[in-house]
Amino acid sequence: xxxxxxxxxxxxxxxxxxxxxxxxxxxxxxxxxxxxxxxxxxxxxxxxxxxxxxxxxxxxxxxxxxxxxxxxxxxxxxxxxxxxxxxxxxxxxxxxxxxxxxxxxxxxxxxxxxxxxxxxxxxxxxxxxxxxxxxxxxxxxxxxxxxxxxxxxxxxxxxxxxxxxxxxxxxxxxxxxxxxxxxxxxxxxxxxxxxxxxxxxxxxxxxxxxxxxxxxxxxxxxxxxxxxxxxxxxxxxxxxxxxxxxxxxxxxxxxxxxxxxxxxxxxxxxxxxxxxxxxx
Numbered sequence: 001x002x003x004x005x006x007x008x009x010x011x012x013x014x015x016x017x018x019x020x021x022x023x024x025x026x027x028x029x030x031x032x033x034x035x036x037x038x039x040x041x042x043x044x045x046x047x048x049x050x051x052x053x054x055x056x057x058x059x060x061x062x063x064x065x066x067x068x069x070x071x072x073x074x075x076x077x078x079x080x081x082x083x084x085x086x087x088x089x090x091x092x093x094x095x096x097x098x099x100x101x102x103x104x105x106x107x108x109x110x111x112x113x114x115x116x117x118x119x120x121x122x123x124x125x126x127x128x129x130x131x132x133x134x135x136x137x138x139x140x141x142x143x144x145x146x147x148x149x150x151x152x153x154x155x156x157x158x159x160x161x162x163x164x165x166x167x168x169x170x171x172x173x174x175x176x177x178x179x180x181x182x183x184x185x186x187x188x189x190x191x192x193x194x195x196x197x198x199x200x201x202x203x204x205x206x207x208x209x210x211x212x213x214x215x216x217x218x219x220x221x222x223x224x225x226x227x228x229x230x231x232x233x234x235x236x237x238x239x240x241x242x243x244x245x246x247x248x249x250x251x252x253x254x255x256x257x258x259x260x261x262x263x264x265x266x267x268x269x270x271x272x273x274x275x276x277x278x279x280x
Contacts, residue, residue, distance in 0.1 A: 002167075008155065018131055026072075080098050122136055145170065192204070214241055
C-alpha cells in the first residue's frame with residue numbers, strides 16, 4: 001500500500017464545502033465515541049449502523065457520502081480498539097482512553113463518491129456537500145495505476161492549502177545488489193544516530209533554527225483580537241512555519257534512511273520507547 005499526494009486547487013466555495021465535510025466527519029466520530037461510552041458492549045458493527053441513524057436525524061450528515069460516514073466510524077473504532085490493546089498488553093502509563101476530537105483535518109472516501117477525469121489531472125466529488133471538481137497538481141504519475149487499485153481517497157487540510165491523497169494497493173519492491181555489510185544504529189539526543197562503525201550523524205536541529213521565526217509569529221498571534229480575521233491570518237502564518245519544520249524533519253529522515261538501506265544488507269536498531277524507561 002502506497003500513498004500518493006497531490007495539491008488540490010478549487011474555488012473558495014469549494015474550500016468551504018471541504019471544511020463542512022471535515023466538520024461532519026468530526027461530528028460522526030465524536031457521536032460514535034459517545035455511543036460507545038454510554039452503551040456497554042458496543043462493537044464495530046454497532047457504530048456502522050449508528051451512522052445510518054445519524055444520517056436520518058441530521059440533514060448535514062446525510063449530505064456526506066455514506067462511505068465517508070463509515071470511514072469516520074472506523075476512525076472511532078480504531079481509537080477504541082487501540083485502548084483495549086494497550087490494556088491487554090499492560091502498557092505502562094496512560095492507556096489512551098478514547099477522547100472527543102477537537103480538531104479534524106481530513107475526510108476520507110472509500111471507492112465511491114469520487115471520480116477521476118480521463119487524464120487523471122482532476123477529481124470530482126459527487127456527494128451533496130458541494131465539493132465538486134478539484135484540479136490536481138503533483139509530480140506523481142497517477143495514470144500508471146488502475147482505478148481498481150485506488151482503495152481510498154482522502155482530502156487533507158493543511159496550513160498551506162488542501163491536498164488529495166490516494167491510497168493505492170500495490171506492492172513496491174526494489175531490487176538492490178548485495179554489498180555484504182551489516183550496520184547497527186543507536187539513536188541519540190546530541191547526535192541524530194551513531195552506527196556500529198563509530199560514525200555519527202549530527203542532529204539537524206531544524207526546530208532550533210526556525211525557533212526565532214516561530215516566536216515572532218507567536219507574538220503576532222497573541223497581539224491579535226480573538227475571533228478577528230487578522231488573528232486567523234496570523235495563526236495561518238504560524239501554522240505554515242510549523243509545517244515547514246515538520247517537512248524538513250521528514251525529508252531529512254527519508255534521505256538518511258535511503259542511504260543506510262542501500263549501503264547495507266542488514267540494519268539493526270533498538271525499538272526505543274520512552275514509556276518503558278519510566279516507572280509507572
